[in-house]
Amino acid sequence: MSDTQLASSGAAPLPHPVRPSVPALPAGTAFFAGQVALVTGSESGIGRETARQLCQQGAAVVLNGRNAERLAQTRQEFEAAGYAVTSCVADVTDYAACEALVGTALEAFGRLDILIANASISQRAYFADMQPGVFRQVLDSNVYGTVFPLKAALPHLVRSRGSVTFISSISALNGMPSGSAYCAGKAAVANLAHTLRLELADTGIHFGVVHIGFTQNDPDKRVLAADGQPVPIAHRPPRWQKSQAEVAAIILRHIRRRRRRTVISALGRLIVLVHTWLPRLGDWIVLRTLRRMRHFYE
Structure with missing residues (x-):
């Protein structure tokens, strides 16, 4: 049976498989x-x-991305450090590719315990200006890019009583100008996690969501403009940003504690507080910053 057939059929490896590469x-x-x-x-x-x-x-970790060259560089770096890794080039909005991705994990390591749905596309465009296809591309990457890996991995996570974490954003908590499709997608996966906790409560799987705040990005990180062209991310004051290492440490702590929701940063927690108890004040603040600090969104 091929890797893809194994993942799609729900077949699971024998209990406690031998994993010499771990x-x-x-x-x-x-x-x-x-x-x-x-x-x-x-x-x-x-x-x-x-x-x-x-x-x-x-x-042991399965690395994933769409850029074959960059993925190979990351894998080589990890292997040089002595880490147990494998990798798979896969577009997570393609279900067949996600089946192959899960099959890679099973072939290399014999099981799957943790899924972190992190891949997504962001935007820097106002709704009125966006081409419909661009809106769909951003939304698909956030929604189907989360759903499809989980669907492919679910039988194996049931077997291991594993952990699933959806990476969302503080912008999903109350919306953000110039981020309509991104905010909608991130809010959708947060609600999906809640639904799955109820539907799959008897499986023992942990479903959690991490709402990430402003984070230091790779210098070449790009988001989509209204016409679908890649552009640099909007300006964020450095003092507001956490390092990637800090964010990753919080994600791992979230998984260890099997938490339902983690909101990163004081700003994120303030958004939750204001959105819950003073929503009109929250909207007033956003509208005021939109007038006075448009570069923050653009």
Whole structure:
């Protein structure tokens, strides 16, 4: 049976498979020792740093991305550090590609314990200006780019009583100008996680959401403009940004504690507070900043 057939059929490996490529670590030295994690969008950025820290804590990790050259560079870097990794070029908005991605994990390591749905496309465009196809592209990357890897991985996560974390954004908590499709997609996956907790409560799978705030980005990170062209991300004051390492550490703590929701940064927690108790004040603040600080959104 091929990797793709194995993933799509729901077939699972024998209990406690032998995984010679996972490094043996003394008990208690690393929380994720012996576990296998798949991190989508881990060729760069937050996904790469999260994968690195999982490896440092003993996990075997499946790296993923769409850029074959960048993914190969990340894999080579990790292997040089002695980490147990494999990789798969896959577009997570393509279900067949996600089946192959999960099959890669099973072929290399024999099981799957952790899925972090991190891959997504962001935008820098006002709704009225966006081409319909661009809106769909951003929305698909955030929604189907989360749903399809999970659908392919679900039988194996049921078997391991594993952990699923959707990477969302603080912009999903109350919306943000120039981010309509991105905010809608990130809000959708947060509600999806809640639904799955109810539907799959008996499986023992952990479903969590991490709402990420402003984070330092790779210099070449790009988002989509209204016409679909890649452009630099909007300006963010450095003092408001967390490092990728800080964000990755919070994601791992979220998984270890099997938390339902983690909101990163004081700004994110303030948004939750204001949106819950003083929504009109929240809208007033956003409209005021939109008039006075348009570069913040553009």
